[in-house]
Amino acid sequence: MAFFLQTFGGLRLVDSESNHVAFPEKGLLILVYLLTTPSGSAYRQELATFLWSNEDKAVSLSNLRKTVSRIKTRQNELGAQFLSFTETMIYVDRGSLSSDVLSIDKEGVAEPVSQLMRLTDLLKQSFIGTVNCDSCDFDSWLAERRNHHKRLLKDSLERAAPLARTQAESEVVKDAAILLFRAEPADPDTLRFLVKIFGAEREVEDLRRFFEQRSSSISRGIDALSSAIDKKSAKILAKARAPSSDAGRSGIKAAIPRLVLLPPTNQSSRPDAGLVAASLIEDITIGFCALNSLQVIAPHSAVRIGHDMEDQVAFFENHSVTYVLDTRISSLGDEVTLFAQLIFLPDSEITWAERFGLGHLDLVRDRRVISRRIALSVSSEIERHETTRSYLELNPTAYHRYLVGRPHLNRLTLPNLRRARKEMKAALQASPDFAPALSAMARTYSKEWLLTARGDIDLLKTAETFAAQAMGARADLADGFREFGVAKLLQGAFDESAEAMELAETLGPHYADVIADHADTLVHCSRPAMALQKIERAIELNPLSPDAYLWTAAGAHYALSHFEASLDYISQMEDPSLADRLSAASWAMLDHMDKARFFVRRVREANPAFDVDRWLAAVPTKERWHKDLYREGLKKAGF
Template identity: 65%
Template sequence: MTFVLKTFGSLQLVDRSGNPVAFPEKGLLLLAYLFTADQGSADRSTLARFLWGEADKGVALSTLRKVISRINARQTELGVNLLSLQANLVSLNRDSLSSDLLQPGQAEDGEPLVRLEHVVKLMNQPFLGPVNCHSREFQRWLAERESCHVEILGNTLRAASGLARSRKETELLRRAAVILFRTEPKDPDTLQMLIPIFQAEDEVEHLRDHFEKRQNSILRGIAVLDGANGGDDSSSRPAPATAKGQEAALSLEAERIRLEIPRLVLLPPKSQSIRPEAGFLAASLVEDITIGFCAFNSLQVIAPYSAVQIGHQTETQKAFFERQRVNYILDTRISNAGDEVTLFAQLIFFDQNQIVWAERFSLDHMELLKDRRAVARQIALSVSSEIERHEALREDLNPVAYHRYLVGRRHLARLTLPNLRRARKEMKAALSVSPDFAPALSSMARTYSKEWLLTARGDIELLKTAETSSRQAIEKRSDFADGYREFGVAKLLQGAFDDSAEAMEVAENLAPHYADVIADYADTLVHCSLPAMALRKIERAIELNPLAPDTYFWTAAGANYALGEFESSLDYIGQMADPSLADRLSAASCAMLGRHDKARVFVRRFREANPDFDVDKWLSAVPSKEQWHKDLYREGLKKAGF
């Protein structure tokens, strides 16, 4: 081979000595694309759509001709033929060019550890690096490539996982496992493979014992059922397996059950108290505990919004718990014990309808902080020894500050200007007695950023104040996800896309099961013009918060629109409790699908509430990193009739 196309780290052409060779960037993108195309060929129209989208087909084809002309001139200078043109077909000459592109089936018969070292070296670098291409076809191809890379890494790691004999080889497995876990942290097969690689068996010993007891109970139940069927009806049962086969099957089932991450839902408290404020504070307390648990990889927690929704639907709770694979339920109720109001909590093992722990706590506000720790710690010990490491808030936190914070949090549940200002007042009161209380600082930041959105006046000082408060929260507690989340929101609204995405990534790493953080991260990625990544994030958030608020589905609809998946965009909007909130996006999606009559219905409904709406003025205020993203939205809105 004369030349090599490098795609990891940065996109470049190098000679046989590894020296970079100048080549048009669009030409390099075409080379990479054709390496993955059938027969290494594609027609001009396909390549034009890949590089520039479908905004103007004539202009795209004309530009492609110029690019091919420059490529041919450069090939003549280099004395090589990397791309050839026959009629309408552009083809790759594989005899003159090789590539580091990872593709399925490539060298699968090679030594697994050597292959793994090669894959890890490549995937430790960004794929393509910064390239100037933002078409939907390119984004779709890029997402397919990244998915392919993950699959190749997983298969290669699986093949090599039992072969390490030295410390260097063990470290290679761990580096590969870290990369794989970052890309698919929720995949159960990945988690199962990583436990022996990281020698984490001791860390899940509590789970091992618990699920082995569960498996024994299941087997006893099967034996009872067999006995109830008479034990001799051979015509209605399959032939018995060999003892060895039975042992292997049971071993696999036990392993699956043992390694599955438990799911916990904390239901909102039922109130039997004559003091209404008790229910108000208890609901805040339970929600706060829920969010605290979201930081643990050893436990998946159903998000508070879904828990509240299902808490009021007693008829459908059982079906919901089964569908969402809930293992543990924290059931709470408020009652009076003389003059004292108490919260009774019991932890139920749903699989066997077994109460594994119960306790009663005082709701006197001076005891709330202590009770939060006690509840969190008791649940942790009952579910997994891993969660024991959960750290409560600062030991010296003033309980009055925590009480005011809980009151303020309830005002943030419904975003109106009066509620935002009530919440801000409570957070200021909390901070006046405990200035280092990070949750109050981050909540204060949220009141300012949400006020900026609601007033739509462009007051930059609100965003600067939000940024300052969130930065202070991070300084007080560097492991606090909400601080980074609110910092990311403030930066996004100021147009600092990269800073916002970086903060959101840190927030997600700190709280990998906190659905609201992941949803806000997804929204940031949409505005960063990275819709494929955004869609993966918001789908994860919806999985953790299956009765999700409308903002989740709205974000998913926006990501699909940017990917050109207009039908999927409408499907997500249809799942919103109030789909009229997304009338603009519905109109644009219908228009792009050619459903102009339906689009005009949405336009008319939106105009009734917003008669002065101006497309260009609105788009100028919406933060979007890439111009193609705004142009695509403008195209749909204009076609719809705005």
């Protein structure tokens, strides 16, 4: 049987039919590490340090011996010998399996543009996904590999760019250029190369036009989705994009929002990082002062109030502060980072968050680049948020009823769903096209489908209809697309669901609930590595995460065979009983049968008629390997 080691988009072993093949995670790391070495071999001590650090060599070597024993057992079961062992060395047999990490280094094999397309498709995905080791050697190796990939991309781009003749080939080159720019946004050589690729005669103008074309992808996505919406809703949606709909909103003149930038707290191990970040925040504040769209509290006042937590609330109220940019410096391994988040005070809502590296910051060159990025990001987010607020203020009665009903959606019980639905109906009586209430109505029906578990397709069709109406009423708000994606997912329309969720996140790039639902969709689409990246982003934006976030993270980890991590997320849930089936399967896959059977009994008590095959048939899952992995855990647990 042929085997393939996938390293981009998650680290896993698959067979010739792309089915997931269980293999020790540390064994997969040894495989990919040795495949990236010239000799294909390493000393045992080197690998022990790579996997477990060198703080205690005896413990690391003991851990390695146990891992080697598990690898040998699993290789014998598979009838394959990927790795061989001596007393001092470990070797990889490159002929025993293929891998994307091997193909990525093969130069001159394919025509340059085709090779660039293949490379771009791989590098859009995270290398080895979320697999990690608490080891400096591992961190150094991972950083070196990522730099190597950037070099490969740049070299391939330089070879392919002069050869692109057709529009399709030019798109491949431009996609690769944008990917390289995202990896090296502050590199002046990369920026010059990007400008060169995007325009021969009118370089900067063509670059600007291309990015504007990319921003219009939202409208193209709406057009693609409209075929799945009934004709009446499609007409409403087209009407919503007409210029006249914007004219009414522009007549509302909202008060200019006020922003305060609090001085950064230093939670890193480097005292000097505080001075760097403080200078950054001053630069950002000065940049904001040049804008007419918002007012900024002067740095002197911000510093004083930043150190006086007890008086902050009163200060914010007395000076009509609507937004706070909160910053902190922390350490991620050896890297020092600045974390910034924008908080809308009236709702205590985190509307934007980003992390910036400070480890190699050149104060003369890089500080203004980062400060400009923060200023532009925060300004655009405030503008988007203020536009939404103006729309809500146009419909005060509907908005009030919507706010009364929305909390009922946070606790998923049928009585709460019906209370929420009652308030949303009242909101729609006051304003029939009030998009937030239409989206919330859709959510009540899709959640009712989940809670009743009767497979009532009418509930999902009703949810889809309300979501389509919300999209038609306001095509620039994320919630309608989000609910449309949920309804389509529960009907098994994976591609339509993923497309709608992509649009929802484009419209609300810092909207934690939308990102979390997008992650859940990706789990059901059998793309757990990407789902995990998104749910971790949602948790960063919403640190006191609801159970749904943690449940999604647990499901993604299970699909990646990270069973201990899955259980860890479940243990953080306020009501972990919601995930009893997943707990039972995870414990079973870890061979803790006593714990697995405990959860089996608890599920049986709550639902005596539970049947694995019938339940899995109802749960939307795109790939067979994913469903088979869940079935294996549940059956092994005793269901």
